[in-house]
Amino acid sequence: MATKRRWLIVAFALAVSSLAATVAAPGPVRADRLDDETRSIAKELRCPVCAGETVADSNAELSVQMRGIIRQKLEAGESRDEIIDFFVARYGDQVLASPPPRGFTLGVWLAPIFVVLGGLALVYGVLRGWLVRRAGEPPPPDPPWARALPPPDEERLERELARFRRETARE
């Protein structure tokens, strides 16, 4: 009986706290979904008249207009890609906040990947070179400090270490 009640309490507590967490968890407010979508598209576009700001962050008149256009197009049911293509057709590839992964500008995306892959190969090669023991060789004997001491020595070592720590800790 008692265990059953305990389980009920736990289950109740879990239910309450998960409910509280769902209510409190940050997440998009449904009524504003278009705002979020507008913003997320605006982040992919560079403000054509500013120094290095995106349409989402800039307050230049042109950016404000562009945000308005994005919102209108979303309300008209256009997709994210259609809207971005619309701006690319109008301003060229330069309007994209990051270069498109095609043609010449594919290089900007690929180079870091190649660097990581090449680096991994290099690290593997270096480590293989450092290996004392290659595959198939027997393991080397333990170095002297890794071998177990004869029991009386071990005991004495522990005793002295404990005393050393005691005395140094007292300072």
Added chain:
Amino acid sequence: MVVLGQVVLVGTCGVAILGLVLALRGARRDGLVATTAARNSVFGLAGLLTVASVTLVTAFLRHDFAVRYVAEHSNRDMPLALVGAAFYSGLEGSLLYWSWTLSLLSASAVWSLWRNRTGIARALLPYFMAALLAVQSFFTFLLAFVARPFVRFPGPIPADGQGLNPLLRDWGMLIHPPMLLAGYMSWTVPFAFAIAALASGRVDNEWLPLVRKWALIAWAVLGVGNLLGAWWAYHVLGWGGYWGWDPVENSAIMPWLAGTAFIHSIQVQERRGTLKLWNMGLIILTFALSIFGTFVVRSGILTSVHSFAQSTIGPYYFAFLSVVLLGSVTLLFWRMPALRAQRELESLVSRESAFLLNNLFFLALTFAIFWGTIFPLISEAVQGLKVSVGAPYFQRVNGPLLLTLVALMGVGPLLPWRRATGRQLRAAFVLPLAAAALVSSVMFAFGLRDPAAVVGVFVCLFTLATIVEEFVRGARARRASTGEGFIAALWALTRRNGRRYGGYIIHLGIVGMALAVLGSQLYHLERQVTLAPGQAVAVGRYVVQFQGRREFVEADRKVDEAVLVVSENGAAVGELRPTKSVYRGFEAQATTSVAIRTSAREDLYVVLNGWDSKSASFLIVVNPLVVWLWIGGAIVVGGTVLSLWPRPTTRSVRVTGQQPAGVVAYGD
């Protein structure tokens, strides 16, 4: 003032070049006299540059508009502290600041090396001074002849100055630029140590204990400089974030990343005697990136929000950078035979591998940032089209790399050197993995669904757990042998092994910052709204109601302030007052002051964007966990101080009893 300053600066250039010649002469076998003279010129340089800097600051404080630099960067209405800070707000002044702080740091490094009586310190000293003075010769040459801070105002002396760019009129101006410039500058000292080691041929591990302290200081100063920049951007630029992947920000983070790789990989050399060549390469790279950073911020070759100081000194920097790289690489090749590594490793799973992967990912990150930063230039040169490489690229590429580094931060310190056995791995990792899995699945159950967030949180928790495990394990072991209380054992452990546990504390701070980045990037919530007085908007758990707007004049600026009442979960919690100001003389450029309500959980961030007679428009952002970025930064600084703090002296204890016959010498 103008004449005094100019004469002193020409003098410093002379002293730097003379000192350089003396230091090189001092490197010969009978060079003690010349070495002493070179040391004195390092000190003299510090004195002269201090006089020049004091002269410039005095000219600012006295509003001496006969000095063109003063007239162009300050006016009578600015608060006194900002007038003083205008010292480093332009090109010429910031170069003087760079050179001056370097001269002070050089003087203290040379002083400590001079008092160090070891053979290695004696051997390095002349070359060390030569490298420092060579860098100083370049900067003092620029100051004396190219970018002169002391030039008379052309025409009649104006009654008032032009004032500082409004964006810079903030308290952040007192701390961010000096810290960042000092961070760039500080890497000169570790670089000079490396050059000295190469030139003198003492490339074994002896120079590492000397350089370690200076590398950590440079690392911490540059890191804090970057973080202060993030903080400034967050509360002044008003776009809701703290890092925009702007070219100047990128240039400031690159030397820090390469430097982080360096302070990790020198540990491999200290412990295992390998990676000598690699470490030399890393510190040269770090210094070159520091110079590149100073060059980018000062030349305006890349479009940036930091374009406050542009000039024609680009070619000089480019020449200097080329000389630095060519010279260092030549030295490196010359010493190549001495830099061969000794190699011993028994398993691919070991501390060494973790360090190499750490280096790989830090450098891959540096490369990705460098590549994205200069790609617009490459594109323009190759296909004649200026493309933009912005935040989406950097976030997508760097996010996974950063997360990998956080994971390595948990794995690496727990792996033993040489080889790890399966048993050791289980003992070290089962508990942290289980803890991280448990907590992240509870969070998943409570609504954490974004895959990136789940992976990120899991990795951060795992690393956090490994660090906690290390502290607990160490404190327990100490407690068992000394009988101290747990807290006392923890404290003594940290205090006595400052280097190791200071490092763990730094890692702890980094985990905090990683969580802050995850939270604020993935759960960032924002609304752009236009409100009439009395209207309210709901953002997340908050309801923000616009009360009204008022205008007032303060010193040399007109301020527009909006008053908003905030309630959280239905309960009123206070007011927020974002403002926009327009400074006299800069009517076209309004500056923003963001109103932020901070809690451990999230920031409510409100920007006043604009208004008309009926309404005002706002950017309202809920930024989760941002405060942990600043707290994490403070923890990192604390850990650095701890690992630099001298160890308490240890006392030797006499061993009792007889030594048994047939003693084995235990040792590596």
